[in-house]
Amino acid sequence: MYFWKCWRCTRTHFIGSLIALPALCVLFTSIFVRFGDPDAMRKAASPSVIRAWSATTEIILGGWASFFTLMWGLILGASSLGEEFKERTADFLLVRPRHRRYWVWTGWSVGVSELTVMVFLAVGATFGTLLYLTGHVQSWWPLAMTLPLAVGGAVAYGLTYFTTLVVRSGRQGLSYGVGILFINILLPPATSYYWNVNFPSVLGFMMATCKGATSASEAFPAGSLVLWTAIALAFPFAAQLLLERAEA
Amino acid sequence: MATAPGSGGRGKLCVPRRRDGRALDKATVAVYQYSMLLHVNPASGVPTYLQIETQVKHYIAAGALVPGDALPSVRKLAADLRISTNTVARAYQNLERDGVLRTVQGGRTYVAENPGSFLKSERVRRLRPYARQIAVEGTQLRLEPREIMELVQQELDALEGVDERSGDLERETR
Amino acid sequence: MNDLAIWSEKLVKIYPGVRAVDGLSLNVPRGVAYGFLGRNGAGKTSTIRILLGLARPTEGRATVLGFSVGRDQVAILERTAFVSESKTLYGDLTPRELVRFTRGFYPNWSDQAVTKYSRLFEIPMDRPFSKLSQGNRTKVYLLLALSQGADLLVLDEPGMGLDPVVVDEFLRVLVEDVIGDGRTVFISSHQLADVEQIADWVGLIDQGKLLLEARLDDIKSQFRWVTVAGNALPPTKSPEVLLVAREGDFCKYLVKKDAEAFAAELSRQGATVAEVSPLGLREIFLALVRKEEACTSGNVGGVPAPISSAL
Numbered sequence: 001m002y003f004w005k006c007w008r009c010t011r012t013h014f015i016g017s018l019i020a021l022p023a024l025c026v027l028f029t030s031i032f033v034r035f036g037d038p039d040a041m042r043k044a045a046s047p048s049v050i051r052a053w054s055a056t057t058e059i060i061l062g063g064w065a066s067f068f069t070l071m072w073g074l075i076l077g078a079s080s081l082g083e084e085f086k087e088r089t090a091d092f093l094l095v096r097p098r099h100r101r102y103w104v105w106t107g108w109s110v111g112v113s114e115l116t117v118m119v120f121l122a123v124g125a126t127f128g129t130l131l132y133l134t135g136h137v138q139s140w141w142p143l144a145m146t147l148p149l150a151v152g153g154a155v156a157y158g159l160t161y162f163t164t165l166v167v168r169s170g171r172q173g174l175s176y177g178v179g180i181l182f183i184n185i186l187l188p189p190a191t192s193y194y195w196n197v198n199f200p201s202v203l204g205f206m207m208a209t210c211k212g213a214t215s216a217s218e219a220f221p222a223g224s225l226v227l228w229t230a231i232a233l234a235f236p237f238a239a240q241l242l243l244e245r246a247e248a
Numbered sequence: 249m250a251t252a253p254g255s256g257g258r259g260k261l262c263v264p265r266r267r268d269g270r271a272l273d274k275a276t277v278a279v280y281q282y283s284m285l286l287h288v289n290p291a292s293g294v295p296t297y298l299q300i301e302t303q304v305k306h307y308i309a310a311g312a313l314v315p316g317d318a319l320p321s322v323r324k325l326a327a328d329l330r331i332s333t334n335t336v337a338r339a340y341q342n343l344e345r346d347g348v349l350r351t352v353q354g355g356r357t358y359v360a361e362n363p364g365s366f367l368k369s370e371r372v373r374r375l376r377p378y379a380r381q382i383a384v385e386g387t388q389l390r391l392e393p394r395e396i397m398e399l400v401q402q403e404l405d406a407l408e409g410v411d412e413r414s415g416d417l418e419r420e421t422r
Numbered sequence: 423m424n425d426l427a428i429w430s431e432k433l434v435k436i437y438p439g440v441r442a443v444d445g446l447s448l449n450v451p452r453g454v455a456y457g458f459l460g461r462n463g464a465g466k467t468s469t470i471r472i473l474l475g476l477a478r479p480t481e482g483r484a485t486v487l488g489f490s491v492g493r494d495q496v497a498i499l500e501r502t503a504f505v506s507e508s509k510t511l512y513g514d515l516t517p518r519e520l521v522r523f524t525r526g527f528y529p530n531w532s533d534q535a536v537t538k539y540s541r542l543f544e545i546p547m548d549r550p551f552s553k554l555s556q557g558n559r560t561k562v563y564l565l566l567a568l569s570q571g572a573d574l575l576v577l578d579e580p581g582m583g584l585d586p587v588v589v590d591e592f593l594r595v596l597v598e599d600v601i602g603d604g605r606t607v608f609i610s611s612h613q614l615a616d617v618e619q620i621a622d623w624v625g626l627i628d629q630g631k632l633l634l635e636a637r638l639d640d641i642k643s644q645f646r647w648v649t650v651a652g653n654a655l656p657p658t659k660s661p662e663v664l665l666v667a668r669e670g671d672f673c674k675y676l677v678k679k680d681a682e683a684f685a686a687e688l689s690r691q692g693a694t695v696a697e698v699s700p701l702g703l704r705e706i707f708l709a710l711v712r713k714e715e716a717c718t719s720g721n722v723g724g725v726p727a728p729i730s731s732a733l
Binding site: 290291292293294295296297298322323326327328330331332333334335338381384388 | 453454455590593594597598601602615618619620621622638639640642643682685686689695698699700701702703704
């Protein structure tokens with residue numbers, strides 16, 4: 001029931017994003033590919049086709065779509081359970097006969113599901129556009145990019161989900177989430193430059209996965225995937241622990 | 249005007265008719281009448297159950313309620329008066345214990361055949377606390393014994409008057 | 423295990439700087455209407471929040487419908503309907519959607535009740551909650567609570583924003599459909615007249631402590647003001663006297679039982695007893711909560727020890 005309620009309350013934004021992101025992906029992919037040589041695109045195994053596919057995957061999916069997914073994940077997390085405290089509906093909710101972990105995980109699942117669907121459609125749209133423009137499938141890998149993108153999105157979503165619950169306000173939770181995410185993105189270049197320490201960044205993970213996927217020379221970064229999946233799940237788990245101990 | 253249950257058609261009030269003009273059945277008539285007869289004032293210092301008991305006894309004494317008359321169910325009376333069913337139940341139970349009311353198997357409550365048909369000594373024993381209360385209060389209010397007795401007599405006379413008046417009422421509403 | 427609807431033992435709740443609940447021991451029997459009364463800030467809402475699992479007690483224990491508060495909270499919530507003081511719900515959902523949301527949680531949910539009460543209270547079922555008036559919002563809350571099939575209804579200011587006609591209908595519904603079914607109603611309200619009308623029991627709380635817990639009938643039939651003329655009065659150490667108040671040249675004793683005997687005793691000692699009068703609920707509330715001053719050296723005024731009538 002709560003699943004339905006969360007869906008009902010986010011459905012407008014969800015459907016909006018569902019249309020917007022894939023459409024933009026299609027648009028950008030088309031523009032990007034068009035700047036290449038149109039005849040060469042049509043010939044199989046020509047270097048420019050390979051270039052088109054790998055560059056598109058790296059830049060559109062790894063770069064632009066990743067960033068959009070992270071942002072969207074952050075925003076989605078801010079209109080979650082913590083916000084109910086601010087709107088004073090938490091009393092009504094927590095008096096329903098369910099363990100508190102139910103609210104955390106159900107709410108979180110809705111967001112993650114929506115994110116995954118959106119990412120899959122965006123990736124599919126990109127893939128479809130490339131297929132259409134170049135005439136054949138260079139690689140199936142772009143479709144698999146759904147996974148790292150979804151995981152990255154889930155990390156951002158879980159982050160604001162947790163911060164919103166801590167401060168019990170969507171707006172403040174979002175600010176904290178954005179702040180933490182940006183530190184996470186900007187810190188690794190700095191640490192690797194100054195101290196040669198490779199600090200993992202979620203955006204870096206998403207970009208690297210998308211880049212590595214089509215060059216076929218690099219192995220699929222399974223280790224990073226496991227790490228970031230664990231982080232993505234850690235946030236709702238922390239939220240559960242918090243809610244179970246907190247007063248309403 | 250529908251005739252009421254019990255003998256002689258006493259203690260009647262104007263009972264609404266159905267929209268199609270047909271008369272209500274007897275049970276409904278009874279319930280209407282006696283729900284409307286009974287009323288309580290929750291804000292008074294007298295407990296609600298006691299108010300109900302007193303009124304029922306009063307109406308029996310005055311002849312407005314006769315043996316065999318059905319009283320509204322606990323739930324109905326409570327709902328109409330907007331008071332707790334526990335209060336009404338308590339009043340009915342007390343009245344039943346006193347022999348004033350009788351509850352049958354199906355759950356309906358009726359005025360007992362011979363309300364207060366106990367040995368005289370028992371009846372005297374039951375009245376004594378009230379007599380004591382009159383004596384104490386009267387003395388405290390610095391009334392003479394003679395004045396207290398007069399007061400009681402007046403009340404007894406008034407009861408008889410109600411009996412006569414309800415007979416008049418019956419003639420008017422025919 | 424007990425068969426009280428609500429039971430608590432020395433319940434304490436401390437917020438920073440204030441003891442909101444201070445050693446509260448409630449005894450609410452099943453199948454009754456219990457009026458939970460007190461001033462604002464007396465601890466009513468804090469107590470209710472503890473019972474519903476929204477807050478955790480600092481000390482003490484409590485059970486609701488026999489289940490332990492805290493440990494068996496979900497079992498309690500399955501059987502308890504709650505109307506909170508702040509009647510906020512999801513603004514963009516309509517009452518119909520709110521019903522749809524709520525009904526899935528309760529196996530005893532009654533769709534007939536929804537139809538019956540939405541019609542009775544005239545609730546606009548398809549208007550978003552944020553666009554409803556205060557009265558309609560309260561009605562939606564009442565609808566959800568009444569349709570739940572709960573064994574216990576906990577109502578915090580259920581009459582907020584309701585006009586007298588709707589309040590009257592609601593009281594009727596409570597009596598007929600809830601108490602009449604043997605279920606329990608726990609009302610916290612400032613509307614003393616409404617509480618006095620349907621309550622079987624009252625519990626009066628002040629500064630986190632229970633001042634009085636008794637059957638309303640007992641209060642009515644036994645509590646009395648004994649008004650005595652004069653200032654120089656013989657000292658009386660009677661356990662039945664709850665407090666003493668001064669009113670001009672008169673001294674009023676609030677006696678919890680055997681008022682006649684007490685008055686007679688005072689008379690015997692030479693005092694002039696002007697009146698022995700009954701009390702309504704409002705008077706009791708005001709008298710106990712206002713902490714009247716002492717009248718004689720023999721009787722200390724102020725907040726008396728909590729009294730409870732035998733169950």
